[in-house]
Amino acid sequence: MDAAIQKSSFLGLSKNAWMYLLLAVGAVLTVTDFILAFFYAPVVLGGGVGGTAVINGVAVSNQLLFSQKIFYFHVPVAISSFLIFFFTAYYGIRFLMTKDKKYDTKAKIATEVTLLFVLLTLITGDLWTRFEWGAWWVWEPRLTTYFIMTLLVIAYFVLRNSIEDEERRATYAAVFGIIAFLDAPISFAITRLIPSSVHPVVLRSGGGLTGVQLAAFLIGLFGMLMIAWVVFQFREREEFVSERLEAVKAALEG
Amino acid sequence: MDPVLQDIYRTVLGSAPYVLAAYVLLWAGLMGYIALGIRRVSRLEKQMSVLEDSLARRGA
Numbered sequence: 001m002d003a004a005i006q007k008s009s010f011l012g013l014s015k016n017a018w019m020y021l022l023l024a025v026g027a028v029l030t031v032t033d034f035i036l037a038f039f040y041a042p043v044v045l046g047g048g049v050g051g052t053a054v055i056n057g058v059a060v061s062n063q064l065l066f067s068q069k070i071f072y073f074h075v076p077v078a079i080s081s082f083l084i085f086f087f088t089a090y091y092g093i094r095f096l097m098t099k100d101k102k103y104d105t106k107a108k109i110a111t112e113v114t115l116l117f118v119l120l121t122l123i124t125g126d127l128w129t130r131f132e133w134g135a136w137w138v139w140e141p142r143l144t145t146y147f148i149m150t151l152l153v154i155a156y157f158v159l160r161n162s163i164e165d166e167e168r169r170a171t172y173a174a175v176f177g178i179i180a181f182l183d184a185p186i187s188f189a190i191t192r193l194i195p196s197s198v199h200p201v202v203l204r205s206g207g208g209l210t211g212v213q214l215a216a217f218l219i220g221l222f223g224m225l226m227i228a229w230v231v232f233q234f235r236e237r238e239e240f241v242s243e244r245l246e247a248v249k250a251a252l253e254g
Numbered sequence: 255m256d257p258v259l260q261d262i263y264r265t266v267l268g269s270a271p272y273v274l275a276a277y278v279l280l281w282a283g284l285m286g287y288i289a290l291g292i293r294r295v296s297r298l299e300k301q302m303s304v305l306e307d308s309l310a311r312r313g314a
Contacts, residue, residue, distance in 0.1 A: 023288065030281060038274065046265060051258035066266040069273050073280065116287070120280060127276050131269045227284065234291045241298045248305045252312070 015233070023230045029223025030076075036216035037072035044068045046132070067131030072216050074124035076224035078146075081117035082184045084110055084228055085153070089181035092174035104170035105243075107177055108160065109235045113228060115153050122150065142199040145187035152180035 013021070046063035053060055091107035094100070125143070130136050137143065159176055163169035191199050209217060 019292075027285065034277065034281070038277075043266065049258055049261040051261075053256060053258045053262055055259075055262070060262055063262055063264060064266045067269045067273055070277065073277050120284065124276070124280060127273070131265070131273065227288070231288060231291070234288070234295050238291065238295045238298060241295065241302055245298060245302050245305065248302065248309055252305060252309055 019230055019233050022226045026223045026226030026230060029219050030073075030227065033072050033076070033216050033220030033223060036212060036219065037069050041069075041072070041213045041216050042210060065132060067128055070124050070128040070131070072220050074121065074128055075217065076221040077117055077124060078121040079221060080224045080228040081114055081121050082188055083225065084117060084232065085114040085149070085181050085184045087232075088114060088156070088177040092177040095170060095174045099167075101166075101170065104174065105239050106236065107174060109232060109239060111153060111156050111177060112235060113232050115157075116231065117228060118146075118150050118153055121146070140199055141190045141194045142187065145183060145190050149180075149183045149187055152183055156180060 043064040043066055045060075046065040048062050051061065087110035088107050091103045091110060095103035095107060125146075126136055129138060129143075156173060156176055160169055160173050163172060
């Protein structure tokens with residue numbers, strides 16, 4: 001395998017060891033997020049009901065939205081998808097600056113990981129939408145811009161597969177990846193730019209998250225980012241080992 | 255059950271099993287995908303070292 005990849009180490013740990021360590025920490029953090037979200041974080045209040053009842057010594061006159069628990073998985077996955085998509089643009093720029101093929105490979109892998117997280121975001125978001133808003137899909141600003149981002153990510157692979165020449169494919173994909181990424185900050189900020197009556201603004205000053213809710217959310221976010229990094233790492237290794245394998249096979253056959 | 259309480263708990267009791275199941279399934283799916291990917295990489299690395307050994311033997 002690529003010697004640079006195999007031998008690289010940080011703080012005395014090989015890249016492999018870091019990958020397993022971060023995967024374990026990411027898994028523990030996301031499970032902790034799950035436990036905090038389902039067993040400790042308070043249930044948010046929904047629409048009012050025609051009266052008041054006392055639950056655990058507290059007067060409650062609204063529905064309790066358990067479906068909001070999806071938030072603790074959905075939002076970290078969505079933020080991860082935005083951040084990973086940034087690397088598609090970053091490696092695209094690096095490729096255009098250097099014409100080094102490894103940046104094209106990294107950009108492609110970043111987009112693959114983005115697609116995985118985009119699909120997870122859409123599934124979790126759709127479940128939340130169905131339970132809380134009573135509809136599978138609503139054409140409101142956040143959902144629409146995120147749907148456009150999903151189409152752009154899919155189009156990135158369609159573009160790659162439609163060009164045979166390696167250099168041209170890498171250049172076009174890099175340019176497309178940079179332009180496509182522009183939708184990510186728009187989608188992220190759209191709930192602030194065009195306040196929607198249905199999609200909540202999660203990260204805001206004095207935002208409605210209580211201590212346990214915020215802790216669960218942040219723990220889940222860090223865990224999910226670690227998992228995203230691990231997925232990127234192993235896909236990168238797979239890609240580079242496959243390329244090296246082909247080269248060695250060719251050398252043996254020659 | 256008190257009708258007010260029933261209304262308050264309507265969304266909690268109705269959606270809880272689905273929300274839990276969805277959360278667990280997606281998390282398990284993600285972990286499964288990573289486990290399969292890591293296994294695929296280790297298999298490739300094993301193939302790689304076998305091929306590199308035979309390339310080195312040829313060169314010797």
